[in-house]
Amino acid sequence: MLDIPNRDRRTERRKATREEILDAAWELVRSNGLAALSLRDLAHVVGLKAPSLYSYFDSKNAIFDAMFAQGGRAYLEQEALVESTGDPLTDLKAGMRFFIEFCTSDPARYQLMFQRTIPGFEPSPATFAIAIEGLDRLRARLARIGLTDQRSLDLLTAIGTGITDQQISNDPGSDRWTRLVDEAMEMYFAHASETTIRTNRGTT
Amino acid sequence: MLDIPNRDRRTERRKATREEILDAAWELVRSNGLAALSLRDLAHVVGLKAPSLYSYFDSKNAIFDAMFAQGGRAYLEQEALVESTGDPLTDLKAGMRFFIEFCTSDPARYQLMFQRTIPGFEPSPATFAIAIEGLDRLRARLARIGLTDQRSLDLLTAIGTGITDQQISNDPGSDRWTRLVDEAMEMYFAHASETTIRTNRGTT
DNA sequence: GTCTATATTTGGATAGAC
């Protein structure tokens, strides 16, 4: 018998280092902000010199792209765990609680994925597809609840991002706005129900 | 008769140039974004070289500070023009329409004043005082409508900033979210009224 | 007050030795 036929240790090591780099990048952007990420700092954290990073990523934006993709996959994974009860209001609350928790728990990630504040960065098509998949899941979830018209969905996303932004901007690390989620969803649900009924009456 | 006794032409000219510079700065940040403002570009627009700006402002942040103050004064002026009818819902709608219009009509100004995205910039105490005055006016307006508890105010600001952010981020220059203001305020008002009544019943 | 020239810093990115 000869040696084990090329169980690519090299590729595995390479992948592991890539993940080390991305982990360090998250650490840095969480403490210094997204805009402050520099390749020198990043390399230093993982014990390399800046040019060595180019063996793993083509550019700084390629690193942002990989981070965006990680964020998208995390969203899909966690979103799948949100359980449906069949009761519209309960499910609406749970869905919104999840979204806001996902966003506020990592402001740097939120900034990267949902606000577009890095000059010159756009996710690659492959990465963007992950984000689109996330939006589709959200739309499907709301459709199951009975919400399909654009106007209602827009109002809902405004409430969700409003709570998220206020929480991140004005009370980071606490819950002054996030604790309003359930109340906000009750308010919204009452309104949406009434509007739908009224519309149906008008149409029939 | 001698010459007119020192009607400080020098000081007036200086002030005029300062305003020219600030006008040019607004122009640049509106078209290129707040973060992209450079002193070279700015100087070029007003027909100067970069170092000459230091005759008018101590630093780049001093320019941002002056812009912030201008924004604050504009807010106070325009806010004073919003008329009160005495009808709570009508006034609530008008107040929120004003706020959202003020913010969305100039995203760069909104970014400067309400989001804190410029690394290293904080408004000076004098400038910040203008912003505080604006917040006080807002609080007074809502108190006249009958809204005083923090929770209700927080929910309201979340809705306002949510509509603003979504409009700016996802449909700039149009009205996909801003047109929802009246509906959102009806929803909110119905909820706030109900909550208050319920609370009063519980208390009495 | 405005200019030229320059200091200083800080990035991203590349070349080529090892």
Add this chain to the structure above:
DNA sequence: GTCTATCCAAATATAGAC
């Protein structure tokens, strides 16, 4: 794959002549 050395670009800010 990693390094040293370097390039290149952009930006704020200062010094000193005029």
